[in-house]
Amino acid sequence: MLPVKDAESIILNLVKSLQLQEDTEIVDLDTAVGRILAAPVVSKLDFPYWDNSAMDGYAVRYEDVKDSNPDRPVTLEVVEEIPAGYSPKVTLTTGKAARIFTGAMMPSGADTIVIQENTHKEENKVQILSAPQPQEFVRHKASFYQAGMPMLQPGIKIGAAEIAVLATAQCTELTVYRRPQVAILSTGDELVSPDSPLQPGQIVDSNQYALASVVAQNGAIPIKLGIIPDRPPELKSAIAHAVNSADIVLSTGGVSVGDYDYIDRLLEELGGEIHIRSVAVKPGKPLTVAKFANDCLYFGIPGNPVSALVSCWRFVLPALKKLSGLAHNYQPAFVKAITRHDLRAGGKRETYLWGQLHLVNGKYEFALAGGSHSSGNLINLAQTNGLAIVPLGEKLITAGTEIEVMQVGLT
Ligand code: AMP
Numbered sequence: 001m002l003p004v005k006d007a008e009s010i011i012l013n014l015v016k017s018l019q020l021q022e023d024t025e026i027v028d029l030d031t032a033v034g035r036i037l038a039a040p041v042v043s044k045l046d047f048p049y050w051d052n053s054a055m056d057g058y059a060v061r062y063e064d065v066k067d068s069n070p071d072r073p074v075t076l077e078v079v080e081e082i083p084a085g086y087s088p089k090v091t092l093t094t095g096k097a098a099r100i101f102t103g104a105m106m107p108s109g110a111d112t113i114v115i116q117e118n119t120h121k122e123e124n125k126v127q128i129l130s131a132p133q134p135q136e137f138v139r140h141k142a143s144f145y146q147a148g149m150p151m152l153q154p155g156i157k158i159g160a161a162e163i164a165v166l167a168t169a170q171c172t173e174l175t176v177y178r179r180p181q182v183a184i185l186s187t188g189d190e191l192v193s194p195d196s197p198l199q200p201g202q203i204v205d206s207n208q209y210a211l212a213s214v215v216a217q218n219g220a221i222p223i224k225l226g227i228i229p230d231r232p233p234e235l236k237s238a239i240a241h242a243v244n245s246a247d248i249v250l251s252t253g254g255v256s257v258g259d260y261d262y263i264d265r266l267l268e269e270l271g272g273e274i275h276i277r278s279v280a281v282k283p284g285k286p287l288t289v290a291k292f293a294n295d296c297l298y299f300g301i302p303g304n305p306v307s308a309l310v311s312c313w314r315f316v317l318p319a320l321k322k323l324s325g326l327a328h329n330y331q332p333a334f335v336k337a338i339t340r341h342d343l344r345a346g347g348k349r350e351t352y353l354w355g356q357l358h359l360v361n362g363k364y365e366f367a368l369a370g371g372s373h374s375s376g377n378l379i380n381l382a383q384t385n386g387l388a389i390v391p392l393g394e395k396l397i398t399a400g401t402e403i404e405v406m407q408v409g410l411t
């Protein structure tokens with residue numbers, strides 16, 4: 001059985017990221033949030049666009065006011081008023097000032113702002129009560145960004161901050177990677193969809209919905225291919241169709257050692273190369289990972305609903321993020337937390353116990369979900385935001401100990 005870290009690195013090595021040439025599309029600012037940038041953003045505009053005032057006050061020539069003090073204030077003639085959005089008309093000469101407001105453009109001839117608190121206004125004159133620093137409170141053109149320089153790099157996820165930057169720079173059309181397509185199928189004769197009446201012995205297919213949600217939350221397109229019975233011909237054609245229509249395929253069920261577990265054999269018959277058959281992890285040991293000649297990556301995930309979600313969070317998501325064009329940050333986020341409860345494991349597999357992370361006085365605490373931690377119980381998964389990790393070889397971690405917790409459910 002493969003240790004978790006080894007499985008993770010095999011999977012990441014198998015991923016072929018989307019390509020800069022073929023796998024991109026153009027989006028506008030309204031639809032760009034959450035997408036991965038695929039080309040550098042360069043603006044034609046400097047930022048600030050022009051010299052402007054950082055404060056409400058007076059634009060002056062430093063030379064005129066450098067010796068001002070409360071006892072001997074310098075008096076200047078106010079020749080123009082410059083609100084934000086107005087283009088100044090007058091060039092300041094010696095002895096002149098302009099009334100100016102935050103964000104407004106500096107008039108030519110001026111080099112310094114005196115804040116209004118340090119002035120005294122008299123009709124069309126202003127007294128400067130104390131000397132400013134040279135160039136004080138002037139935001140200089142291009143001091144934050146110079147036109148033509150790289151502004152944003154490919155491989156980053158576009159969030160609200162990037163949208164603000166792009167809007168400011170008037171970059172309204174962006175090249176982003178297309179969204180990855182993830183085909184999802186549930187296998188099992190016992191399965192019915194959530195809206196079908198339940199017959200004795202049947203089980204509702206929750207996996208299809210859970211996995212599609214993870215995929216959609218992470219910016220990819222889920223393609224739900226439905227429930228496939230445990231019959232090799234139907235399974236084989238469903239898998240073949242999935243592999244030919246998606247970047248990643250997720251199937252649940254049929255990867256254990258039961259009489260109806262056909263997935264591995266069918267993957268091989270269809271030309272898939274199997275790289276992983278099981279991982280030393282609980283839940284989720286019988287994980288199959290195969291790669292096809294068209295670069296499609298196939299995850300045969302155990303059917304147990306908890307195993308399915310944990311496997312998806314732990315192994316599928318990093319692959320999906322890498323494939324999406326993200327340049328970094330595709331591994332899960334792990335945080336240190338103090339466990340509030342004893343954590344038990346068998347010792348032979350790295351064990352993930354679900355529960356909740358709480359931030360208490362700036363430190364994380366982990367509370368184990370109440371109820372059974374059987375991988376057949378799925379009800380107490382609700383509101384999980386962390387998986388506590390009991391490392392290989394350990395059977396008991398006592399309450400109060402610092403542990404590692406994988407954050408889940410983040411996007
Ligand atoms: P399997 O991996 O096919 O042996 O399935 C293991 C367990 O998970 C069985 O109890 C199945 O009924 C259950 N199961 C399999 N697929 C699903 C699914 N899509 N949704 C919910 N439970 C499932």
Ligand code: MG
Nearest residue numbers: 188253254303
């Ligand atoms: Mg099954």
